[in-house]
Amino acid sequence: MGIDREVRSLLGSTPPDVPSFTSSVDDILRRARGRRLRRYLGGSIAAVLVAGGVGVPLALLFGLGSSAQHAISSPSPPVRAVPGATITPIPSGAVDVAIGAGAVWVSGFGHVTRLDPATSEVVATVKTPGTEDFSQVAVGLGGVWVTADGGVVYRIDPTDNEVVAAIVVGGAIQGVDTGAGSVWVTRPREGPGELLRVDPVTNRVVNTIEVGPGPGAVLYAFGALWVTNTSPPSVDRVDPSTGTVTAMRFTGLVAAGDDSLWAASGDTVIRVDPTTGEPMATVRVPRAQAVASAGGRVWVLASPESSNPTLFYPIEHTAALWEIDPSTNQVVGSPVYLDALQPIAVAAGDGAVWVADYDGETVTRFDLESCPGSTC
Amino acid sequence: MKADAEFERFYETEARAVFSAVFLLCRDRDRAEDATQEAFARAFARWNRLGSQPWAAGWVTTTALNVARRGLRRRRPAPETPQGGNPTDSIDLWASVRTLPPRQQQVVVLHYRLDLPVKKIAAILGCREGTVRTHLARARGVLRRGLEGGSDGN
Numbered sequence: 001m002g003i004d005r006e007v008r009s010l011l012g013s014t015p016p017d018v019p020s021f022t023s024s025v026d027d028i029l030r031r032a033r034g035r036r037l038r039r040y041l042g043g044s045i046a047a048v049l050v051a052g053g054v055g056v057p058l059a060l061l062f063g064l065g066s067s068a069q070h071a072i073s074s075p076s077p078p079v080r081a082v083p084g085a086t087i088t089p090i091p092s093g094a095v096d097v098a099i100g101a102g103a104v105w106v107s108g109f110g111h112v113t114r115l116d117p118a119t120s121e122v123v124a125t126v127k128t129p130g131t132e133d134f135s136q137v138a139v140g141l142g143g144v145w146v147t148a149d150g151g152v153v154y155r156i157d158p159t160d161n162e163v164v165a166a167i168v169v170g171g172a173i174q175g176v177d178t179g180a181g182s183v184w185v186t187r188p189r190e191g192p193g194e195l196l197r198v199d200p201v202t203n204r205v206v207n208t209i210e211v212g213p214g215p216g217a218v219l220y221a222f223g224a225l226w227v228t229n230t231s232p233p234s235v236d237r238v239d240p241s242t243g244t245v246t247a248m249r250f251t252g253l254v255a256a257g258d259d260s261l262w263a264a265s266g267d268t269v270i271r272v273d274p275t276t277g278e279p280m281a282t283v284r285v286p287r288a289q290a291v292a293s294a295g296g297r298v299w300v301l302a303s304p305e306s307s308n309p310t311l312f313y314p315i316e317h318t319a320a321l322w323e324i325d326p327s328t329n330q331v332v333g334s335p336v337y338l339d340a341l342q343p344i345a346v347a348a349g350d351g352a353v354w355v356a357d358y359d360g361e362t363v364t365r366f367d368l369e370s371c372p373g374s375t376c
Numbered sequence: 377m378k379a380d381a382e383f384e385r386f387y388e389t390e391a392r393a394v395f396s397a398v399f400l401l402c403r404d405r406d407r408a409e410d411a412t413q414e415a416f417a418r419a420f421a422r423w424n425r426l427g428s429q430p431w432a433a434g435w436v437t438t439t440a441l442n443v444a445r446r447g448l449r450r451r452r453p454a455p456e457t458p459q460g461g462n463p464t465d466s467i468d469l470w471a472s473v474r475t476l477p478p479r480q481q482q483v484v485v486l487h488y489r490l491d492l493p494v495k496k497i498a499a500i501l502g503c504r505e506g507t508v509r510t511h512l513a514r515a516r517g518v519l520r521r522g523l524e525g526g527s528d529g530n
Contacts, residue, residue, distance in 0.1 A: 049505070
C-alpha cells in the first residue's frame with residue numbers, strides 16, 4: 001500500500017522542469033488538414049502506381065509512409081453492425097497477420113503480438129526491435145518468423161513466446177514463408193530481386209535465387225514458392241528443389257485455397273491452376289487487394305474506395321471483405337464493409353477471418369459461424 | 377474545418393497532461409509536442425466514435441506514447457536526463473519509469489498519472505485485466521528499487 005501511494009504521489013505531480021505545452025486546438029486542426037493533404041497527394045502517387053500495376057505491397061508501403069490516417073470530413077454511410085466481429089486494438093501496430101501454432105500472430109512496430117484465436121484477446125507481446133511497416137510474418141517449422149529492419153529475420157518460439165534467434169541475412173528484406181523444410185525470405189535490390197533460403201536448423205542462408213524486380217510477398221503452396229514482384233508486377237514460380245524460376249502469366253498477391261491459387265489484382269481475383277500456372281477463372285471484386293482461404297471458403301480483402309476518380313483519397317467504410325464460392329467462382333452475397341481505412345492484411349483459419357488495419361492499429365476477427373458471408 | 381465544442385473542451389482539458397506524460401518519458405520537448413499533436417489529430421479524425429468513450433484520454437495518451445516511441449527509433453536519441461536544474465524525487469522516479477518496457481510504461485502512465493482503473497486500462501490496451509495487474513506489479517518492483525536507490529543515494 002505504501003509503495004503504491006508513494007508512486008502515485010510522485011508520478012501524479014508534474015515536475016517543474018516540464019516545459020509548457022503551447023499547441024492550440026487550431027494547431028491540431030491544421031495538422032489534420034495537412035495530413036489529409038499528404039494523404040491526398042501521397043495517395044495519388046500510390047494510385048498511379050497501382051493503376052500502372054506496380055502492385056499492392058509497394059502501393060501499400062507508399063501509403064504507409066505518407067502517415068495514413070482516417071479521412072476526416074468525408075460523409076460516409078454508417079457501419080453496419082457485423083455479427084460475430086471482434087475488434088482488438090494492437091498498440092504496437094498491425095502490419096501483417098498469420099495463423100499457426102495455435103495462435104494468431106500480428107507483426108507491428110517493434111513487436112509481434114499473439115492473439116488467442118478463439119477470443120481475439122492479446123495473450124502475449126514479443127519484442128522484435130526493427131519490425132516496421134514492411135514486416136511480414138509467417139508460421140511454420142516450429143517457429144514464428146518475422147522480417148525486420150537491417151535484414152534481420154526473427155525466429156520466435158511459439159511455446160514460450162520468446163525470440164530464439166535473430167538471423168541477419170542483410171538488405172531490405174520483406175516477405176517470409178516456410179516450406180520444403182526451409183524458411184524463405186524475399187530481398188528487393190537494384191534490378192532483379194532475391195529469394196533467400198534459410199536453413200531452420202543452422203539459421204543460415206543456404207541458397208540465394210534471383211527472381212523478378214521488387215519481390216514482396218512469398219507463398220509456399222503446392223510444392224512451389226510463389227513470389228509476387230512489384231517493379232513491374234509479376235509472379236514467379238520457384239521450384240525449391242532446383243531453384244528454377246518460371247515467370248507466370250498472371251499478377252497479383254497470391255494465396256492458396258481449394259486446390260487453387262488465387263491472385264488479387266486490380267478489380268479482379270484470378271483463380272489459377274497451380275500445376276499449369278494457367279488462369280482458370282476471373283472473379284470481379286472491386287479493388288481486390290489480398291486473398292485468404294480456409295475450410296473451402298475464399299475471402300477477398302478490398303481496398304477502400306477513393307472519393308476522387310484519379311487520386312486516391314480513401315473513404316471510410318468502403319474497404320470490404322468479400323467471399324467467393326470456389327464451387328461456382330462467384331461472389332457470395334454482399335460484402336462486409338470494414339471500419340478500417342487501411343486494411344493491410346487478411347488471414348483465415350480456425351473458424352475465423354482476420355483483417356489487420358494499419359491505420360486503426362487493430363485486428364478484426366470475423367467469426368465464420370456467426371458471420372457467414374451472405375448474412376454479414 | 378471546425379472542431380466541435382466537445383472536442384475543443386476535451387483538448388483543453390487533456391492536452392497538457394498528455395504532453396507532460398510523453399515528455400517525462402522521452403525527455404524531448406519537440407518530440408513530445410509532435411506526438412501529442414499527432415495523437416489529438418488522430419482523435420479528432422475519429423471523434424464521432426471516440427468522443428463518447430470514457431477512456432478517450434487514455435486512448436490519446438497511449439497513442440501519443442506510441443507515436444513518440446516510434447519516432448524515437450528514427451531520430452537522434454534524446455538526452456537521457458535534463459541538463460541543469462534541481463532534479464526532484466519525481467524526476468528520479470520518472471528515470472526509473474523510462475527503464476521499463478514500453479507496455480509497462482504505458483500501464484504506469486495510465487494508472488498513476490491518469491488515475492485510470494485496471495479495467496479501463498485493459499480496454500485501452502486490448503488485454504486482460506490480469507495482464508495489466510502483472511505489468512503494474514512488475515513496474516512497481518522496479519520503481520520500488522528506484523525509490524530505495526534514490527533514498528540510499530541521498
